[in-house]
Amino acid sequence: MNDIGFSYEFFPPCNLTGERRFWRSLGCLEVMDPTFFSITYGALGSGQENSLSTIKHVVAESQVPVAAHLTFEGSTKEEINAVAKRLSEMGVDRIVALRGDDRENAADAKKRGPCYQSVPDFIAGLLEIYPFDISVACYPEVHPKAKNADADIHQLKEKLDAGANRAITQFFFDLDEYDRFRDRAASAGITSSIVPGILPIRDFTKMTQFAGRCGTKIPQRLYKSFEPAIDNTELTALIAQREAESFIDQLIDRGSNHFHIYTLNQTIDLRQCVEQAQRMAPASQAANA
Ligand SMILES: Cc1cc2nc3c(=O)[nH]c(=O)nc-3n(C[C@H](O)[C@H](O)[C@H](O)COP(=O)(O)OP(=O)(O)OC[C@H]3O[C@@H](n4cnc5c(N)ncnc54)[C@H](O)[C@@H]3O)c2cc1C
Known part of the structure; x- marks a missing residue:
């Protein structure tokens, strides 16, 4: 028995085509026995009510546990x-607790009543409602709005000390950056599990724009691999599959045993990685003991 796990992140679909893609992807990934599916909240332009109704359907249709993202801003x-109470009543006992980026509406919310001030404050509130399993976000290449890397790690430590069970990283492609981040976390006394967030690239141009906003570096090797396939969706999907597999293999070698995949509601067949992770688990866990 080992604790290898894959979780898959989805966003709520907002039209019929999106719904078809969402359910196709969820169905394909379900058979790989995921640790959980997570559903974003208000991200990528999707409405918050839409998130709740999507979660309700997934809970009804799937045996896989659901983690609901929640943002307090x-x-x-x-x-x-x-x-949060509605989610617990739906049978959702996992939350990804986040600040969110809804700064425009934050001022309005403050006029309506008291608001959470920080993620640790939010976690304390959530745990008063229900004993949720809580994940939080972390940033191997430092959050663009953080004062500096130390302040960013300090914030992560506070979130974990407030009761979060693990931290899921922003997507990254540079393993050296990830190693340095884990070293900073260890030096700050963080012992909780850090789960690498992996983005299979489906649209290289869009990804570079998104990475620019998040401060994620794109190594030259990815330009070399993806640029020749820029107008070819099928070839891009094949390269994405190969890149994701090789990335996960390298993370397994570094002792990671849980992988969070940003699916963007697309299907990706990571069966080989899941099997490889299962095979390697006793060795990498022994190396980490
Ligand atoms: C795994 C994952 C899932 C996500 N899911 C969603 C989602 O479903 N919906 C969604 O809307 N967003 C989502 N996000 C994005 C997230 O809401 C933003 O990155 C947000 O800016 C920070 O959220 P946090 O919970 O990390 O906040 P915090 O822990 O408060 O901040 C993280 C770091 O950023 C700094 N920081 C953030 N905002 C500011 C600011 N205004 N001024 C100064 N410093 C600041 C903090 O000081 C800290 O260093 C997700 C991110 C990740 C990595």
């Missing part, structure tokens, strides 16, 4: 607590 405590 833009809501009062009362509003977001009511959402």
Whole structure:
């Protein structure tokens, strides 16, 4: 028995084509026995109510546990607590607790009533509602708005000390950056599990724009691999598959045993990686003991 795990992140679909893609991808990934599916909240332009109705359907249709992302920025405590309560009543016992980027509505929320001020504060509130399993976000290449790398790690430590069970990273492609991040986390006394977030690249141009906003470096090797396939969706998908597999292999060698895949609602067949991770588990866990 080992604790190798793969979790897959989805965003709520907003039209019929999106719905078809969402359910096709969820169905394909379900058979790989994931640790959980996570559903974003208000990200990528999807509405927050849309997130709740998607979660409700996934809970009804799938045996895989669901982790609901929740962001407190833009809501009062009362509003977001009511959402957390609804989730617990739906049978959702995992939350990815986040600040969110809804700064425009944050000022309005403050006029409506008291608001959470920080993620640790939010985690404390969530744990009063239900004993949720809580994941938080972390940033191997430092959050673009953080004062500096030390402040960013300090914030992560506070979130874990407040009761979060693990941290899921922003997507990254540079393993040296990841190693340095893990060293900083260890020096700050962080012992909780850090789960690498992996983005299979489906649209290289869009990915570079997104990476620019997140401060994620794109190694030259990815330009070399993806640029020749830029107008070829099928070839891009094949390269993405190969890149993701090789990336996960290298993370397994570094002792990672849980991988969070940003699916963007696309299908990716990581069966080989899952099997490889299972085979390597006793060796890498012994090396980490
Ligand atoms: C795994 C994962 C899942 C996500 N899911 C969603 C989602 O479903 N919906 C969504 O809307 N967003 C999502 N996000 C994005 C997230 O909401 C943003 O990155 C947000 O800016 C920070 O959220 P946090 O919970 O990490 O905040 P925090 O822990 O508060 O911040 C992280 C770091 O950024 C710094 N920081 C953040 N904002 C500021 C600021 N205004 N001023 C100064 N420093 C700041 C903090 O000081 C800290 O160093 C996700 C991110 C990740 C990595």
